[in-house]
Amino acid sequence: MNQQKRQGIFDRLAEAIPEPTTELNYSTxxxxxxxxxxxxxxxxxxxxxxxxxxxxxxxxxxxxxxxxxxxxxxxxxxxxxxxxxxxxxxxxxxxxxxxxxxxxxxxxxxxxxxxxxxxxxxxxxxxxAFGQHTIAVDTHIFRVSNRTKIAPGKNVLEVERKLDKWVPKGHKKNAHHLLILHGRYTCVARKPKCGQCVIADLCEYDNKAVNS
CATH class of the missing domain: 1.10.340.30 (Hypothetical protein; domain 2)
Incomplete structure (x- = not known):
C-alpha cells in the first residue's frame, strides 16, 4: 500500500468518526x-x-x-x-x-x-490521557492493520512500528481510536461490513464482501 492511499484512508476515517476517543468512562x-x-x-x-x-x-x-x-x-x-x-x-x-x-x-x-x-x-x-502520538495495538487494530494492508505485521510490535512509521502526521494523535472504532463497528472480526465501509475502495483486503 502506498502513502497516498494511507492518507486517503485516515482522511475518510477522520471524517466518518469526528470525535474518536475511548469508550471507557473516566474523568482523570x-x-x-x-x-x-x-x-x-x-x-x-x-x-x-x-x-x-x-x-x-x-x-x-x-x-x-x-x-x-x-x-x-x-x-x-x-x-x-x-x-x-x-x-x-x-x-x-x-x-x-x-x-x-x-x-x-x-x-x-x-x-x-x-x-x-x-x-x-x-x-x-x-x-x-496525555495526548502523545502513540498507538496501542489491540486485537481490533492488529486485525484492521493486516486486513486493509495499512500496516501488515506478524505480531503487535511489528504492526505498532509500521503504524508509527506510516500513519500520516496529521492523524497520529487520533489514529489509535480511529482504527479501534473502525474495527469494533465496521471491520469486525467474523464478517467485515465492507458494503458500509467508507474506505472499501482504498482497502486492499482480498475477500471483500461488498454486499454486507
Whole structure:
C-alpha cells in the first residue's frame, strides 16, 4: 500500500468518526489507568459497569488501598481475571504513592514499571490521557492493520512500528481510536461490513464482501 492511499484512508476515517476517543468512562488519568488495566480480555461495557460503582467510592490510589484487596474485588468481580487484576491494582496504587506522589507518570518506562501495565496499556495512557502520538495495538487494530494492508505485521510490535512509521502526521494523535472504532463497528472480526465501509475502495483486503 502506498502513502497516498494511507492518507486517503485516515482522511475518510477522520471524517466518518469526528470525535474518536475511548469508550471507557473516566474523568482523570488515574481513573483511565484503572479502567484500562481492568479492560484486558474484557469489554469496555463490562468495565464501565464496574467502575460506575467503584469510582464514586474510590478513584485515587489512597482510596483504593483503603478498600483493601477483598474490598476492591467486590467491585470488580464481574470482570474476567478479577483476582489477578485486583492484586495488580493494589500493587500499582502503592507504587504510585511510593514513587510518583500518587500521580500517573507520563513516560512509557515509568508506566510499564507499574504492576499490571504492559506496553499496550502504557500506549493507551500516553495517547488518551496525555495526548502523545502513540498507538496501542489491540486485537481490533492488529486485525484492521493486516486486513486493509495499512500496516501488515506478524505480531503487535511489528504492526505498532509500521503504524508509527506510516500513519500520516496529521492523524497520529487520533489514529489509535480511529482504527479501534473502525474495527469494533465496521471491520469486525467474523464478517467485515465492507458494503458500509467508507474506505472499501482504498482497502486492499482480498475477500471483500461488498454486499454486507
Amino acid at each position: 488519568a488515574f481513573e483511565l489507568l484503572i479502567a484500562v488495566v481492568l479492560s484486558a480480555q474484557a469489554t469496555d461495557v463490562g468495565v464501565n459497569k464496574a467502575t460506575a460503582k467503584l469510582f464514586p467510592v474510590a478513584n485515587t490510589p489512597e482510596a483504593i488501598l483503603a478498600l483493601g484487596l477483598e474490598g476492591l474485588k467486590a467491585y470488580i468481580k464481574t470482570i474476567g481475571l478479577f483476582n489477578a487484576k485486583a492484586a495488580n491494582i493494589i500493587s500499582l496504587c502503592q507504587q504510585l504513592l511510593d514513587k510518583h506522589k500518587g500521580k500517573v507518570p507520563e513516560t512509557r518506562a515509568e508506566l510499564e514499571a507499574l504492576a499490571g501495565v504492559g506496553r499496550k496499556t502504557a500506549n493507551v495512557i500516553l495517547n488518551t
